[in-house]
Amino acid sequence: MPRHVTVGLHATIVAVTGTEPRVLTVSGGGGDDGPPALPFGPLDPDRHRTLELGLRAWVSDQTGMDLAHVEQLYTFGDRDRGGAAGGETRVLSVAYLALVRERELAAGHPAAWEAVYRFLPWEDRRGGEPALLGDGIRPALDAWIEAAEAGPARRERRGRADITFGAGAAGWDGERVLDRYELLYEAGLVAEAGRAGGPAAAGAPPGRAAAGPTGFGAPLAFDHRRILATALGRLRGKLKYRPLVFELLPETFTLLQLQRTVETLAGVRLHKQNFRRLVERGALVEGTGRVEPATGGRPAELFRFRREVQHERPAPGVGLPGLPVSGS
Amino acid sequence: MPRHVTVGLHATIVAVTGTEPRVLTVSGGGGDDGPPALPFGPLDPDRHRTLELGLRAWVSDQTGMDLAHVEQLYTFGDRDRGGAAGGETRVLSVAYLALVRERELAAGHPAAWEAVYRFLPWEDRRGGEPALLGDGIRPALDAWIEAAEAGPARRERRGRADITFGAGAAGWDGERVLDRYELLYEAGLVAEAGRAGGPAAAGAPPGRAAAGPTGFGAPLAFDHRRILATALGRLRGKLKYRPLVFELLPETFTLLQLQRTVETLAGVRLHKQNFRRLVERGALVEGTGRVEPATGGRPAELFRFRREVQHERPAPGVGLPGLPVSGS
DNA sequence: GCCCTTTATGCTCACAGCTAGAATAACGGC
């Protein structure tokens, strides 16, 4: 008698507050003190005509939010995905990325906005390479690499680490968020790796000690951090050719606000003058006459997103070069 | 009593023969004379530990093929997705893209290799813009646009058509395969639009006559042409930053073979000298000393894929410019 | 053997876009 299949709809709901990207979490599985989880709801095969409508429905029910942009990310279906009703039913999770303008959560809901980079601290390079990388992650990865027997196996590990964490000539690739998380997972450097007998648990505990007992970054329940990594990677990629940022900003904004929001998601600082040029030449925004009452210096003009762009150019997005730092 | 959920694993298996991209089809639903379908098999929650393993398992069972590259595309879950066991169970389809080197199909299997561009003829621009576009599709789209009431609704349609089919200043975007198919679907210009009461059936039949009773391109069963469009779009996009082509080529090949394979998938002709420059500068291939016994002119050197690239550069792929034609 | 056709391969020029700053304008606070 085959087990039944149940479908869960997972949402990575992202907003930006000022200069910090946030994700909506709920208190997680495993008692009240376990790690937080991404919100999710079951698909009701009777009521929900499409998957996306199902997602919007329970998000609206549970949090009162209307999602702006919604996009399917990936479907996770491994049998032993930590937690989840193990025995009788097989659980399939369809994960979504959703963007909203942040707002107060209706009181009484057990949800909270958490900083995305609490869970993936190595992804935030706005202040240059974070110390965590040089002090903790790279040494731990080196240990993991050395733990492989010399020869092709070790070279393989070295190559992967160099590529994903941008060591070689090639620099840091902001979109490889998932690759990096999965590498850390395999190396046993994130807390999730220790949980329920995944295949990785056997492989390589050596670097583990270096990461401390809890691994790098704050954990999420189940495999939700993997979902979050998928979401951030996708978001970073799509920023470049779709005007997604504007879903996160108020109706009018200054160019610096826009830039900060992009930087926040991309995890990198951008060159101000060039950013402005790209945005303006791309005709992504139009000035309203008004200005923002000075934020410390000369007042900035307020701009508005030109929705028409989507019907004019094939791939309108904010160019995302790879600028290291440069004076703000 | 909620209906059960069943999960189908759909495979878009792509190979390239000489100069033509092919997709594996099986004789479809609705009797033997119905349109062909993409092969699919059910997920067995008991036997298949992961979705991808499940897919590989039944593809191997049914066709004897071992898939090279496999990647998840999208999960389709609308309730009324044409065909499928309508009543009791809800069917979820997880669609995959798989690449193989083409080979003879074991006799007795009811599968066949079909040219991809039979189903999406407007996507093949290797000989310049196909006549079908100017003669059939654009006029039919114009009719559909005019059928909307003047004002924003009509401008909206015009904008979408211009973008997706590359009419305005912006040229043709090879990756928008799905957008184009969906636009044709909404405009009632593909055969599938007429089937089982989808939402589009109501909207706009006007352009329909222009397309003839069967619509543009050969149909596939259910919503499989949508899946194929998703696959082709994804493949075109990924070619640019992942060395996928090599999964489709023999161990050694000439640069022209490589170029033809890329052109075949991209649906566009490329500038020979520049293509060569990109491939060599990207260090994607290395020459074997040997040469291909002349193919009509000076013999060409045989090259081999440098697998190491994947551990050297972050985004190794074959540059895909937008060259119109140029002397071969 | 010579000429012609065909394909491979090498090289160069022009231009567009991007990187990185310098320079200038407009505000508030002292």
Added chain:
DNA sequence: GCCGTTATTCTAGCTGTGAGCATAAAGGGC
């Protein structure tokens, strides 16, 4: 009025790409 801060404009230099010219190396017809 001077200073620090932020906005906005401009420009020089570099690099990658688009396009084409030129040359090399085969085979076939005569």
